[in-house]
Amino acid sequence: MLERFIGLLRFLAPGRWQRRRRLLSRLRYIGDVVARHGLGWAFTRIRLTRFLPAGWRRRFPARPQGDLATQEELGSRIRCILEELGPTFIKLGQQLSTRPDLLPIPVWRSLQELQDRVPPLPWEPMAEAFRQALGRRPEEVLAEIDPVPLASASLGQVYRARLRRPDGAGPGERVAVKIRRPGVVEEIETDLELLYWVAERAQAVLAPEFVDLREVAREFERFIHAELDYEREARTMEFFRRRLSGEGELHIPRVHWELTRPGVLVMEYVEGVKVNDLEGLDRLGLDRRNIARQGARLVLSMIFDHGLVHGDPHPGNILVEPGGTIALLDFGLAGHLRPEVVRELSRILTGVIRRDPEQVIRALLGLGIARAELDRKALADDLEEIISRHWGQELADISFTMLLGETLEIAYRHHLRLPRELILLIKALGALEGVGRQLDPEFNAFEMAAPFARRLLLREATVGLVGRVVEETREVAGTLSGWPEKLDQILDQLAGGRLTVRFEHRGLEETERVAAEVGRRMNAAILAAALLIAAGTGLEAWRGPARTLAVAGAQIPLTWIWLILLAAAIGLGIYSLRPVRVHLRSSRGAAGGREKNE
Template sequence: MDYSQLEPTYSSRYDAKAIGSQYRWRPLRVIWRAIAVIWLFGNFALHLLFDKWTNRVAVNRQKRAIELRRVLTKLGPTYIKVGQALSTRPDLIRKDFLDELIKLQDQLPAFDNRIAFKIIELELERSIEEAYREFSANPVAAASLGQVYKAVLHTGEDVAVKVQRPNLRPTLNLDLYLMRRIAVWVEPWLPLNLGHDLALIVDEFGMKLFEEIDYYHEARNAEQFALNFAGDPDVKVPVIYNQFSSEKVLTLEWIDGIKLTDLDKLAAAGLDADNLIKIGVTSGLRQLLEYGFFHADPHPGNLFATLDGRMAYIDFGMMDQLSESMKETIASAVVQLINRDYQSLARDFVSLGFLTPETDIQPIVPALEKVLGNAIGESVGDFNFKTITDEFSELMYEYPFRLPAKFALIIRSLITQEGLALSLNPDFRIVEVSYPYVSQRLLTGESPQLRRRLLDVLIQDGKFQWTRLENMIAIASADDNFDLLPTARLGLQYILSEEGQYLRQQLLIALTEGDRLHTDEVKRLWSLIQDDIKPQKILDLAFNTFRQISADSVAAIIPSATTSR
């Protein structure tokens, strides 16, 4: 078989204009694909309606679930990706449909082994026997964009070999072109800014999809991800074997693990589902708020629990990068939401691009308080992203909110992680893990940006917010891994530094406000930390901190203290 005939030459990068030019002169292909999509989904919808009219909904539930999976499979990789996203939402999809959609993660039809072997040999420019000592006769898994074989290198390492499906690019090009045309057509009919930048969101998805089918790019992503989590005892990242990889073939370390949705096997292996949830959510937050380099497709087919209790990531095709300012603003927005500071939250929405800079936020603040206040409920434990996204959609009908293209992937990642956690524990609330982490990040304040965000949280309308500091310390301390002493050292160093002059002034004002010493607040804080900080530790902390600060820095405290009186 001539491999050159497997796939025509197409650009390796997503280019909406080039794709538009390509299909503008091929209307028959576009029309035929549109008819195929409408026909398959239309038939499915008619079957659902017929079941309802004939009172056979319960009888045909399993039949319709299988039909939906087959429709998505038949339509190809773009629609399979949609099904994979839905398969992580047990709170949105009924169980019979969910059980079938889960099969889209790694139980798809494989393509011909002869084609796969030919791709491997031509991409690696050597025979399979030359590259691998052993190679499985059939794939061990088949996904939307490729299939996986188990092999052994001549040096003895067990590896997984991913081979890309042939003719992917023309299929993706046509589907993305149709989606973009529909987005442009629908936008003017949507209320206000609900349809703002829909085409840009399709373009963002297209760029990530094209990156996902470039295995060179995936290899670089995996290496960066491994570097970020180097030394983390809870996260496992497979080794990439670049000498046996190419644009369409990827060889990586074989991971023995258990799918996170297989509760029986997890229990049999003695693995704690709640601990796995915590690892998954915390590692996801670290990706977003610490490194800014995050996994945008964390469905159960890409995540496994290892037998020693770690979380293993095995697919790095769809990743994205956040700027430093965006990371810090997201952290700030989470805290403002939990603190119900909707004025500050509205300002964060402007910074993140959900509102334009010229937007008057004053009329929006009461609406945020009404809608998001209901979504949070009586306690932070009632919070979940599904509720927030559902409630927030109401605001987009009445106020000039828009969805920045970058956030389409972030929201997908967060909702997917939450859906996965819900499948492990239906009572899971993401805020119970995320807010302690965000509190710790702000309290440690290792960057100037984070320290400024902490000031925004602790000082409102020129007044120091004692209750917020107490809440943050209490919530952060609830995590056994949180060490208060290093955080206290960082805080003391900051207070004594030139950068901390404003905070020193505010603390002195807060302590002496109303012509009295506010000893009650100090006592409450002490009751929170006294078990973690012993007298000898305080002496050591003070001595080490002052030793690290120059005499000029300490002298700077005196003028600022005098000024604040």
């Protein structure tokens, strides 16, 4: 109660009249839009109607009306409200679409369809925004610009242009110019202030058990500030360009840094057609089936081999150039993935392919943040029921989107919060599946993803085995390295008359023999580690049909060489560990026998 009272005082404090009027005006506009879409009861529930005109009260009933029959209908209305309220709320919907733990799954699915498209602004205010961001008028740096935008979104607009040549001899390179909308920063800051205030009231009134709405507001503030910064997007583009430079079939536009600021991004212009433009692909003479598989390989390699994800992979952000190269655009939601997220996703996929529900359950629990009273058995039963339902289907008939969506619904039901990166991955894989099947009805996303997931798990297992071999070797070496010092202590005690034992010279001979043997085992362990690394690297490099290596005129398949390296590494690893342990136990036993006889 005290927190709500303080919040109200802050909101209505004297000396903030202009700000208060602005916030109240915005709140009333939002209330009007919400009421028109039949969700006025939400305002009533969190007690916001007191800040609205008295004549509006009848538009805000105490409970949902009869025409709101399903959660799907609720989701559709929320989506329309967010689209009508503008930039802040469109981005809020995008952010909530990565948090299925906060919303009923039908509402969450509806937010996946949120469209970030708004009517374009005329060129004149956008030209002024360019000047304010860069400190120079567009005509000073651009020889030509098409005033009709290529794309218009809630935060900015993209134009086709040509740079001025340094020597002034006509137009230069073709570029795409992304300009942030004028006034959008101020509008978003006002909406953020209002959202924080509403989140505090809703937290106090509703007291949700498993979520802190104020933390949700803080997370959204970080998200939208990153989206507003075009320099950050440019850095992400350059990072992706460097990491994926070996992918010859992928094109990421080059950034013109001298013309890029937080409010303006100038990049290389990409000529091509949208990946789902079937007629356009046919005009270019490109094979749709090949494009589907080429795009799938690029997306899957980006995820499983490089740990990267493009968070907004709708067809408008994926172009196919005339030569068949695939170009990626808009890196506002792109980023790096934590290794454990990719690893557990790989285990989920391989678990589905192997028909192993227990593996899927372990991977999901490994990813989720569970409340203390989570009923693990109930969660396992629900997940196993979903997985078992798909067992009778062919892999080609199993949908990424359907299976993972049902899994998320179970997580939501059990209040299991999954990392945002996993949701972005599901969106990326869902887009991959949708576009792939549109280009080729026989496209099988699971079959395409399986080799990438298996290779990642094998690579991690190889690295883990090398680490265990090295650690075991260090442990044995550390134990034996202390023997000479301990022996010196015993001899000192013996010389000072403080220890009386029956000393036999053969014990020293045994120690020397063991030390020499351990040295050989350490060398073998180091060689085993090197061979394992070579084998793992060879497996990573080997793809497609078996290749051969010419040795003394004979062609030896690379698979044979890989198998030989792996077998040699395993053999040396066993040799480096097992004999030493058996010998040590045997030595201790022999010593005990001599002691008894004496």
